[in-house]
Amino acid sequence: METFETLVRAEFAPKNTFLNTASNGLLPARAVAALHEAVRLRAEGRPLTPLYADVEAARASFARLAGVSVDRVAAGASVAAHTGVIAASLPAGAEVLTAEDDFTSVLNPFHVRGDLKVRAVPLERLAESVRPGTALVAVSAAQSADGRLADLAALREAAREHGARTYVDCSQSAGWLPTDAAAHDYTATVGFKWLLGPHGAAFLVVPEDLGGLSPVLAGWVAGERPWESCYGPVTELARSARRFDISHSLFSYAGLRRSLELVEELGVDAVHAHDVRLADRFREGLASLGHEAVPAPGSAIVSVPGLGRRQAELSAAGIEVSDRAGHLRASFHLYNTDADVDRLLDVLGGRPLSAPE
Incomplete structure (x- = not known):
């Protein structure tokens, strides 16, 4: 019987200490193999039918991970595009409540409308800031810059009390933090971070009634019968969330299907326990070095003020992290080990650097 460790070791063999999943995840071996096969299929002129099947398999797999029925999931390419669809659905003058300094993709489409009232408050005050007249609350489940987790339960209750809809970007949480997309009106997620897929694939979850969204980006793939919707206006949009699909990056979904598998x-619960344990180990080690991380209990992302300047030095030592607004951001995922954490702490503490495993 395969264990968590044996499964992971069979799929990943990083050549460095990679602690940067919050930027992009590593591809498992099975996804790499699927990508090679997809490229060969295209190069040899064979039918692309299997690649379209990969899109639907990936959609179904994500739906299971998100805890929703597959007909609520749209397949796209970016969170910004999904946010744009939601922004386009709001009436002029509608208030959108956001968290200060959240990731641009979940914010900017509301700002560029020009006729919406976009209000930003500190993340910790988001739920208490919902008020009568708030149409939508948009927030990342985990903040990209520092890993802080939104209190989604409190936000959901506040939104329900005031008749507001909720939009949650799960790009920095789906894959390590159990996701209940059914608890929100809309969620969006990219596939290239904690879900371990290639760039170019993303998902949007909408309500069963489709949430009043207009499929402003709809092309032929959004038709109820796509191959009969290639010419002229789409006469019948898909009756499911597939009406919000955009033309699929077939290679990306070929790889993502295997990553989601x-x-x-x-199991997300096992990944969660693994990732958070490593993050906590790093936090404890930081304290012993006299550093204090941004408070983000329960997060797999750790951000350390003032240490971002050391990112280049760490990269030269074979340790990949991020510099975010002057903070050093380390993010821990299923392919990381205790040795990875200790190696990073060794460099930060000025101790002799041991060779990576």
């Missing part, structure tokens, strides 16, 4: 095999 691995996440399902491992």
Whole structure:
């Protein structure tokens, strides 16, 4: 019987200490193999039918991970595009409540409308700031810059009390933090971070009634019968969330299908326990070095003020982290080990650097 460790070791063999999943995740071996096969299929002129099947398999796999029915999931390419669809649906003058300094993709489409009232408050005050007249609350489940987790339960209750809809970007949480997309009106997620897929694939979850959204980006793939919707206006949009699909990056979904299969095999609960344990180990080590991370209990992302300047030095030592607004951001995922954490702490503490495993 395969264990968590044996499954992971069979799929990943990083050549460095990679602690940067919050930027992009590593591809598992099965996804790499699927990408090679997809490229060969295209190069040899064979039918692309299997690649379209990959899109639907990936959609179904993500739906299971998100806890929703597959007909609520749209397949796209970016969170910004999904946010744009939601922004386009709001009436002029509608108030959108956001968290200060949240990731641009979940904010900017509301700002560029020009006729919406976009109000930003500190993340910790988001739920208490919902008020009568708030149409939508948009927030990342985990903040990209520092890993802080939104209190989604409190936000959901506040939104319900005032008749507001909720939009949650799960790009920095789906794959390591259990996701209940059914608890929100809309959620969006990219596939290239904690879900371990290639760039170019993203998902949007909408309500069963489709949430009053207009499919402003709809092309032929959004038709109820796509291959009969290639010419002229689409006469019948898909009756499911597929009406919000955009033309699929077929290679991306070929790889993502296999990556999502691995996440399902491992189980998000097991990944969560693994990732958070490593993050906590790093936090404890930081304290022993006299550093204090941004408070983000329960997060797999750790941000350390003032240490971002050391990112280049760490990269030269074979340790990949991020510099975010002067903070050093380390993010821990299923392929990381205690040795990875200790190696980073060794460099930060000025101790002799041991060779990576």
